[in-house]
Amino acid sequence: MPLRFDFVVLGGGVAGLSFALKAAEHGQVAVLTKRSRDECNTHYAQGGIASVLAADDTFESHIEDTLTAGAGLCHRDAVEVTVREGPAAVRELAALGADFARRRGGELELGREGGHSKRRIVHSGDITGREVERVLLSACDDQKNITFFPDTTAIDLVRDRQSSHGQGRVLGAYALTPAGKIETYLGRVTVLATGGAGKVYLYTTNPDVATGDGVAMAYRAGAPIANMEFYQFHPTCLYHPEAKSFLVSEALRGEGGKLRLRSGETFMERYHALGALAPRDVVARAIDAELKRTGDESVFLDMTHLGRTFLMERFPNIYAACKAFNVDMAVQPIPVVPAAHYMCGGVVSDLDGRTGCPGLYAIGEVACTGLHGANRLASNSLLEGLVFGARAARAGAEEAKGGAPSPGGVPDWDAGAAGDSDESVVVSHNWDELRRLMWNYVGIVRTGKRLMRARRRLDLLREEIREYYWRFKVTRDVVELRNIADVAHLVVECATRRKESRGLHCTLDYPERDDHNWLRDTVVSREP
Ligand SMILES: Cc1cc2nc3c(=O)[nH]c(=O)nc-3n(C[C@H](O)[C@H](O)[C@H](O)COP(=O)(O)OP(=O)(O)OC[C@H]3O[C@@H](n4cnc5c(N)ncnc54)[C@H](O)[C@@H]3O)c2cc1C
CATH class of the missing domain: 3.50.50.60 (FAD/NAD(P)-binding domain)
Incomplete structure (x- = not known):
């Protein structure tokens, strides 16, 4: 019922x-x-x-x-x-x-x-x-x-x-x-x-x-x-092998945090007049470019000039989290990398x-x-x-x-002939593959070629996931896998359509903003 x-x-x-x-x-x-x-x-x-x-x-x-x-x-x-x-x-x-x-x-x-x-x-x-x-x-x-x-x-x-x-x-x-x-x-x-x-x-x-x-x-x-x-990448996620997804807030830069390379040199002034306080996309792309240029695994957010008392009072959670990963932000710069943050x-x-x-x-x-x-x-x-x-x-x-109908006569969920899965490895494998290909091909900086590669792989993955979804009993893992595959498809579809760079969408094939053709939303609907 x-x-x-x-x-x-x-x-x-x-x-x-x-x-x-x-x-x-x-x-x-x-x-x-x-x-x-x-x-x-x-x-x-x-x-x-x-x-x-x-x-x-x-x-x-x-x-x-x-x-x-x-x-x-x-x-x-x-x-x-x-x-x-x-x-x-x-x-x-x-x-x-x-x-x-x-x-x-x-x-x-x-x-x-x-x-x-x-x-x-x-x-x-x-x-x-x-x-x-x-x-x-x-x-x-x-x-x-x-x-x-x-x-x-x-x-x-x-x-x-x-x-x-x-x-x-x-x-x-x-x-x-x-x-x-x-x-x-x-x-x-x-x-x-x-x-x-x-x-x-x-x-x-x-x-x-x-x-x-x-x-x-x-x-x-x-x-x-x-x-x-337009997927927003937060420029500063704590870089540590055991920190799964810990964000180092923008507010740290708001309070005077400086972004530095491993050498100690600051670099944001080369990318934007607001320096470290530039909008997120600019900072994320700048870090991405510097990491690609230097081959380093992270850049560093330096808060050491602000003093331990201030840091502990203003950022108690971040201070403690960094400490738990052996980073004392009062005396050493925090290693940070960009990560997917907001849709x-x-x-x-x-x-x-x-x-x-x-x-x-x-x-x-x-x-x-x-x-x-x-x-x-x-x-x-x-x-x-x-x-x-x-x-x-x-x-x-x-x-x-105003009389929105109280629904009736709705069919119950039909599980059909679905059985228990004996191949859960399909789910974990596809989960990893999909997220990695999105990171590598549809990340902070895109190209038409990378998007095409992503699309080809995604089409195969979605087909395999669809088949798995209908054959086996539904679990949360399968529901989530099916959903990230559909969302990935939508990101690739929208990114492929937009032939310009604007805001969070940056493609090397069309590096300029094109207001003449693209001052509009990218809208996708499923074909009936
Ligand atoms: C680390 C971090 C820091 C951030 N800092 C800020 C900030 O300082 N200021 C700011 O404005 N924004 C910030 N954001 C963004 C902001 O937190 C989110 O955009 C906002 O909280 C989203 O709220 P929401 O209610 O839309 O979704 P959420 O808060 O994400 O809630 C989603 C809910 O949907 C449920 N749900 C999902 N799928 C299903 C399903 N299939 N069935 C049933 N339930 C489902 C989840 O269980 C959850 O309860 C931050 C985000 C992160 C991750």
């Missing part, structure tokens, strides 16, 4: 929880999370939330910085609503009990990050995301209308193929439960809040849940997907989170609202999750109230 709700939310990060909190005032909400309730990108966010709160700051300045980073592709309306609705969203979080850093007088302490012309980053030391997640989860726990389903992996969206009035409408999702069963979760409104897809690349700052499931599910359901070529593209959605599929909303990192354009400005994404979570909840509540 299907489980029925008013709102089915896939994902419990900042976007999903912001939606759930508001939607719970209008009906029953199910929140599905793939692993524990708090395991998500949000939990790992360090730097903070960008918002106009300082007396000397203005909306126009934040809007301008966002548009500049977005390299001509931001949708101005999405930027306007995010920036203008930001301060209220941040204040609301503070009112819920978020422990943001404050000055002696009680006003919020605002940090500065790359690409921002003012201090406007609200933070909780260097564990802002953890604090945001804590506060939102605790507020959700006070709401009796919200039910959490942890360790529950949505596999595919359920679409109405029967009724004459709502054909094509998304009715919910099939999901794999902790007991290994596949249940049907139905809602008047279904929300993708599944976050990013860093695991598509070999090196990433993202946790294991970030396999692009929402984008892949929406693509398979026929929703338009846009701008997947600027995603499921095309409007200012209320509506997608191209009726009944389906997308919010947070999974969505492409037009806020980020060709490159995201640091700390704009937690903000986007807050603002769009609330906006989608308002629109979704209206839709649910």
